[in-house]
Amino acid sequence: MEAEAPPDNDVLWARSLHFRHPDGSPGLAGVSLGVREGEILAVTGPRGSGKTTLLRCLSGLVPVRSGEVWFNSAPLHTLGPMRRERLRRDRFGWIDPAPVLVPELNAWENAALPLMLRGAGRRRAKVAALEWLERLDVGDRARNRPHELQQAERQRVAIARALAPAPTVLFADEPTAPLHRADRNHVLRTLTTAARSHGITVVLATHDADNAALADRTVALLDGRRVSTVHLPDAPETEGRAAWSLSV
Amino acid sequence: MVALRLTRAARPAVQLRRLLVAAASAGTGFLLLSCFGYALNHPEAADAAAPRLAWCTVPLAATVYFAIAVARTDPGARPLTGLSAVGLGPARLMAVSALTTALSCTLGSLLALLVFLDLRGDLTGMPFDGAAAGFLAAGRHLPVPATLTLLGVVPALASTTVALALRPTDPRPAAPLLRRYGPFGAYGSSMARETFGAYGRFGARLRPGAGDARGKHARDRHGRDEHVQDEQGQDEHVQDGQAEDKHGPVDDGERPGRRPAGARDDGAQPPPHAGDGRAAGAAPGPGQGGTPTTPGNSTDPEPPMPEGDLADVLPGPRHTAPIGLPWGIALLATGLAVQSYADRAHAAVLLGWLLTATGLVLAAPGLTHLCGRLLQSTRPGALRLLAGRVLMAEAIRIGRPLGVVCAVASAGYAMTTLHAGSAPAFGPLTTLGALLVTGCTVATLLTAAVETRQCRADTTAALLRLGAPASMLRTAAALRAAALLALFGPLTLAVAALAALPVNR
Known part of the structure; x- marks a missing residue:
């Protein structure tokens, strides 16, 4: 593992994050990391290792119990909910594991929604949205409602929605989870290419080593802690089971 | 037992809705018992007692309608994948809903019986110095089977209707696409959808894809x-x-x-x-393999296959406007015309009101859709877009109860206008019935709004993750309400004024 970058280089910087879910189950136990400007950082780990929780803490969706989160030398952990919400709207993008689009709006309106929420004019928002949809290969479905699209197309629309307002940091929480492998690679490649060409910092949660290979750097989590390498015990031997089934 | 257990552990808002159902059931039960008491008191005047009983169908219908709306919003009866594996599948949940509804309504009926008996003086002494003795048949023996039958009407009807309304159906069965040869050998479902009246239906020729007959x-x-x-x-x-x-x-x-x-x-x-x-x-x-088979x-x-899980969870919003608008307007106009020519003939006025109310209920979803369309027209920003499109998508769910409220409100307005001079025309029972109907319909409308909110919870959460301010979502909701009020308030007043016109002549 490499050394921590100095904080002034980092667009996002967290120190000893602790988080506990409202029901008391443990979330994060002392995670520190820094995200440099324009890099793609993969947060890997098995399911339940706290990837989503880390992303939610970093993006200010939930307040941390203890620890610090700094965004561009602004302390995220001290801001109130309203300020965090505004920061999320203006600076952050978010991609869900499953594409949750507004079902009543068509594809380009969905993609233009964050821009309109920021107060951009309708024409400008539409131009940007259509441009991003075109770039993500769903330009011809721009006038379709979400339920007329396939899941991969919906996910691309969701990615376009996250990219269209040109966020400083894009949080992608398993953006390819519901897709088949062909779609998965394609979607992820478009996402990373678009982010690189526009200098958007991406924090990508994934449990897939192939996906993590597309990132510049990888941070591995296990049970809410940062680990250098994940060594899980192998799956139990099946010899005995096979023998039993033979003996029946 | 499961139903009881699920009923007990619910949030206060849900319990409040169930209590409201119980209250509505109590009111209806009391009205039914009062009719019974009147009939007991006047055994000779069967002609006068029967219409009273018939009028009870209005609060009864309102109660059942409200019970359905509450059962739809009941979070305990929502299908869940995990519970389905345990055995609480959709069919079982339907039974649970029906049982819960029956429970609430029975509670209300028992309450009605208690109040009735108390007012009759069977339990304690006669309250209010026997002022209510007239329609309660005080002092007469109350036949138990008839009482139980009347009290059982509301629970039985409500739970049956709830079971029917919530019966498990496949979301959209994999429709067997009957491919057959069309008029000129063209295949596709060219003849399948031409139902009666579909050709002349308003807007049927305007939709870009509706062209079975567009050739x-x-x-x-x-x-x-x-x-x-x-x-x-x-x-x-x-x-x-x-x-x-x-x-x-x-x-x-x-x-x-x-x-x-x-x-x-x-x-x-x-x-x-x-x-x-x-x-x-x-x-x-011939090489195309175009045998007329189902896919x-x-x-x-x-x-x-049904497409991804999202499509299963979220019902696809309807594109097309609700089709009832022209029928509704036609019925509305006919009803008003019948009333204006009725000249105080009782049955004709009633028929006119029925037609008017049906017309309003039929037209309301279309008008709601129109409202949404107007809201999101001419270069909308995020606020108007969200407000208008949601209204368009939820036109049927919101529109129907809204139409009912409209009809009830206009009927109430017209009635008060008609009986403005003669206050004694409103007896206590009439007042109770009117209150019941109004309360039930308004509560149904509010419950439909709650249902809409529940259905859109996922989308709302995603919007909040996007950073949409919660205040904006609230403003959008307020905008929707204001738009509906702006359209339906004057409409109600106009219908009421037109209905009361011939009498004022």
């Missing part, structure tokens, strides 16, 4: 487009190896104009010279 031009144009898309999408066909469900079961039947392309997608392969849509559409060659069998490796 070959539209289909040719579509066909050519789709062929281009097909050729682009060939590699996806190969990669997935699955039947395309681009036109999945969600939008079946809503855009019949796209059906030919969809039929070609999941059935026979397009011919190699697919560039010309006219040739492909008009003359299916579910041997031509197709597997039936069209």
